[in-house]
Amino acid sequence: MEYALILFCGIIAIASAIMVIVSRNTVHSALWMIGNCVILAVLFLLLRFPFIAILQVIVYAGAIMMFILFAIMMLNLRQSDDSVDIAGNISKGRYLILALFFIGVSVIGVGFGPMALKGSMTVPAMMKFGEVELLANYIFAEGLIPFELVSVLLTAAIVGAIYLAKKD
Amino acid sequence: MADHQNIYLLLSAILFTIGCGGVLTRKNAIVVFLCIEIMLGAVNLVFITFSRANNSPEGIFMVMCIMAVAAAEAAVGLAIFVLLYRKTGSINIDKFNLLKW
Numbered sequence: 001m002e003y004a005l006i007l008f009c010g011i012i013a014i015a016s017a018i019m020v021i022v023s024r025n026t027v028h029s030a031l032w033m034i035g036n037c038v039i040l041a042v043l044f045l046l047l048r049f050p051f052i053a054i055l056q057v058i059v060y061a062g063a064i065m066m067f068i069l070f071a072i073m074m075l076n077l078r079q080s081d082d083s084v085d086i087a088g089n090i091s092k093g094r095y096l097i098l099a100l101f102f103i104g105v106s107v108i109g110v111g112f113g114p115m116a117l118k119g120s121m122t123v124p125a126m127m128k129f130g131e132v133e134l135l136a137n138y139i140f141a142e143g144l145i146p147f148e149l150v151s152v153l154l155t156a157a158i159v160g161a162i163y164l165a166k167k168d
Numbered sequence: 169m170a171d172h173q174n175i176y177l178l179l180s181a182i183l184f185t186i187g188c189g190g191v192l193t194r195k196n197a198i199v200v201f202l203c204i205e206i207m208l209g210a211v212n213l214v215f216i217t218f219s220r221a222n223n224s225p226e227g228i229f230m231v232m233c234i235m236a237v238a239a240a241e242a243a244v245g246l247a248i249f250v251l252l253y254r255k256t257g258s259i260n261i262d263k264f265n266l267l268k269w
Contacts, residue, residue, distance in 0.1 A: 006172060010179040017183055017206050021190035026198055033202045040209050043176070047220045052228055056212070059235045064205070064242045071246040072198060075253050094192050102185040106178060119224030138225035146229070150236045157240030164247035 006046055013039045030069050037061040048123055051131045176217040183210035197249055197259040201242075208238050 016039060019032040037060040044053040121134050139147055183206060190203030212231050219227025253259055 003172060003175070006175055010175065013179065014182055014186065017186045017190075020202055020206060021186065021194060021199065026196060029199050029202055033205065036206065036209065040213060043179075043213060044216050047176070047216050049216060049220065049228065052216060052231055055232070055235065059239060060205075060209070064239055067242055067246065068198065068202070071249060074250065075198075075259065095189070098185055098189050098192070101188065102181060105181040105184065119222050119226075121219070121225050121228075122223045135225050135228055139229055143226075143229050146233060150233055154236060154240055157243050161243040161247040164244070165250055 002046065006043070009039055009042050009046065013043065026072050027069070030065060030072060033068075034061050034065045037065060048126070049131065051135065173217055173221055176213060180210045180213040180217070183207075183213070195260050195262055197252075197261050200261065201245055201249075205238065205242075208234060 013036060016032045016036040020029045020036065023029045023032060038057060041053040041056040041061070044056060120137070121131070125134060187203045187206035187210060190206065191200050194200055194203065212234060215227040215231050215234070217227075219225070219231075249259055252264065256263065
């Protein structure tokens with residue numbers, strides 16, 4: 001039952017990703033990307049992590065995709081001036097490289113079995129303490145330096161983006 | 169969920185390959201950026217899968233860092249696209265070949 005649900009969500013995710021790269025209109029590509037972000041949030045929910053599912057919807061589908069739509073509207077793009085040239089790409093061998101890459105990634109990745117390590121975020125612990133508390137126990141103990149460095153990175157990105165986009 | 173691990177990893181590999189295909193084939197700069205975000209989403213799925221398989225919070229923290237980096241990259245990248253559009257009037261990536269040999 002859960003396996004059927006995972007397969008269903010997976011097929012929707014693959015279909016929306018293919019529609020992103022095949023759409024002629026740029027706004028349609030952005031909307032299919034929003035669908036991809038939401039269906040990825042459903043997959044995170046199937047893996048029993050509701051906090052990351054909500055964060056995916058808020059950050060990716062809510063902030064980043066909206067920002068991209070703002071940029072598309074500001075650049076006033078309607079029709080994309082290209083189409084996916086399938087015959088030219090096959091003759092240049094791009095799809096063959098992609099197929100080999102996919103086979104390599106599948107062989108390396110899918111061969112992993114269940115691992116023996118056990119950590120702190122088991123489902124009973126998450127139901128008792130809450131996922132955010134267990135995650136915070138990790139962030140502010142072992143993950144403090146990356147946390148602070150990420151805030152420095154975001155500040156630098158804000159300053160850079162404002163400086164680039166100013167008309168002076 | 170550790171026994172359903174393989175289907176998540178296979179789905180992530182397929183999504184990553186689709187994202188790679190989009191980056192290599194499309195010429196509109198914003199659609200290339202969207203395909204980069206597809207690749208980042210596939211990597212997020214791998215990290216969350218292994219975080220559930222090990223019951224460890226490190227995968228979730230890595231996903232949060234990836235989301236922060238994606239937001240920063242969206243801001244700076246789209247600012248660069250806006251500047252390019254103001255200067256040249258198009259965002260077809262074939263036209264920006266001044267650094268080519």
